[in-house]
Amino acid sequence: MDSSQFNKDFFEFLQSCPTPFHTTKVIKNSFKRAGFLEIPENEDWNLENAEGYYCTRDDGTIIGIKLATDFPLERPWRMTAAHSDSPALQLKPKPLKSNHSNYQLCVEVYGGPLLSTWFDRDLGIAGRVTVLCKNDHLQTCAIDFKRPMAIIPSLAIHLDRNANKEHTVKKQKQLFPLICQTTDNEFSFDELLLQQVIAEYPDLTACKILGFDLFCYDTNPAAFIGLNNDFISAGRLDNLLSCFVGTKAILDINTVDNALLLCSNHEEIGSASFAGAQGNFLSAVLKRLMPDPILRSKLLSNSYLISMDNAHAVHPNFPEKHDPQHTPMLNHGPVIKYNSNQRYATTSRSAAMYKTLADEVNIPIQEFVMNNDLACGSTIGPIAATKLGIQTVDIGVPSLAMHSIRETTGAQDPYMLYQTISHFYSRSSLPQTAL
Helix, strand or coil: CCHHHHHHHHHHHHHHCCCHHHHHHHHHHHHHHCCCEECCCCCCCCCCCCCEEEEEECCCEEEEEECCCCCHHHCCEEEEEEECCCCEEEEEEEEEEEECCEEEEEEEEECCCCHHHHCCCCEEEEEEEEEEECCCCEEEEEEECCCCCEECCCCCHHHCCCCCCCCCCCHHHHCCCEEEECCCCCCCHHHHHHHHHHHHCCCCCEEEEEEEEEEEEECCCCEEECCCCCEEEECCHHHHHHHHHHHHHHHCCCCCCEEEEEEECCHHHCCCCCCCCCCCHHHHHHHHHCCCHHHHHHHHHCCEEEEECCEECCCCCCHHHCCCCCCCCCCCCCEEEECCCCCCCCCHHHHHHHHHHHHHCCCCCEEEECCCCCCCCCCCHHHHHHHHCCEEEEEECEEECCCCCCEEEECCHHHHHHHHHHHHHHCCCCCCCCC
């Protein structure tokens, strides 16, 4: 496979994954097609060597597992982790308000989006709906209207002469997407959702909407940008790019050691949730895979986790925002992220492991440290390293406009990351240093 085919598949993945619930569903279906077996948390597990398995929690987080061919309880683990959520606008429980012959959506801010980029965009609506079926059974359904449903119009420059000087967005006043005009017939949002559920799930006897987790998203598909198609512009590159890379890599290999992929929800809001990385999902799964605590501790101390989350490329208009010695560029290779306060979990030891892998597949590596005058973000890497006691390296593809409704990366970057992760899973043994 070359980068062209890889990006084609990646674009299709992005278009199919407007929310974490769709991302989990798409990855789950990929696992099923590859012969992976589902292991629900509320059931007993009977696992066999060399088999693939997957487990989900709360519809938005998924773990994929490939057990070693021989003696899996004696083999270390090769893990990758990414997050399935992206900054967005989430609909409130009472989502409609009427205003000057229009219906608008009431939303709250999910995570830390670059809000100015959400104006004048073709916004779709997608997410999870919980319905009551006619047999009194509760069912959750991932729905996507798959068309522009709303827009947040900007105020015309004639009515705001300071618009190009001031960029502050007043969340409670300005973030009301326009969805339709009022008519003589009262508009029922629940009825709209029920019709969509019936359209997407015709075999379901849904009769009532009981709740939803719905988000607005940019409906415009991913695109190549630039004279020579040097760049990729798309929504949700942070962090669906890493989810796609991890999924494809774990499906493509036969590993000597045990392999695991985590795509976790709620990273953008701190990961402190039932399905987030601060919860017990990953550790609970590993305890069931390795019930003996002493053996589990020994294996994890000899294992590695690669935390994949996008990195800040140097912006040509704002180079001063970067540390001058650490200026990652698009299409120049994956980025290892460092922070002395462990906002990134990278150590010299874990970085050396990843550098070795990249060098063996001829992929260049870049390094990033935050400008000392700016606050450093974080990832699920430090969380996993803390909870599991596993050597972790934080990496990601360089990108521009992180948390914008449209982000930018290099056209070669996703495939270069994939090559290193595929090699991580498939290498006969991982490079080790003395403890």
